[in-house]
Amino acid sequence: MTRQSLQQSMPRWIEIEHWSPQRKAQAVAAFLGLILAELEASASEPFPWEAHHLAYALEALVAGRFYAALTFSETALASPDERTPNSAILGATTVRREHLRAALNLVQARIEKA
Numbered sequence: 001m002t003r004q005s006l007q008q009s010m011p012r013w014i015e016i017e018h019w020s021p022q023r024k025a026q027a028v029a030a031f032l033g034l035i036l037a038e039l040e041a042s043a044s045e046p047f048p049w050e051a052h053h054l055a056y057a058l059e060a061l062v063a064g065r066f067y068a069a070l071t072f073s074e075t076a077l078a079s080p081d082e083r084t085p086n087s088a089i090l091g092a093t094t095v096r097r098e099h100l101r102a103a104l105n106l107v108q109a110r111i112e113k114a
Helices: 003-009 021-042 048-062 066-076 085-090 097-113
Strands: none
Touching: 003 021, 021 048, 021 066, 021 097, 048 066, 048 097
């Protein structure tokens, strides 16, 4: 799946803004799952830009900030030439795809219990 197809599969806020919080959380978590599945399929680690924004998306999801979670997810999918010039300040990352997957699994378990 390409970045563009992932972006096209992203839930649109206008479509989900009136959903229940649990349904929004499930939709956002499912989208994050697609992104992580793509990373896992490619057997590559996320670039620092991607890792940081995916971690921010997970944090926003936990906090119930669904629009922010979608925005961070979309930002993570930006191609290298679309990233801000100061993205180099992120430096090396210690956030690996298995960390992101473990965090998403915990969030999804929490959503299902609600």
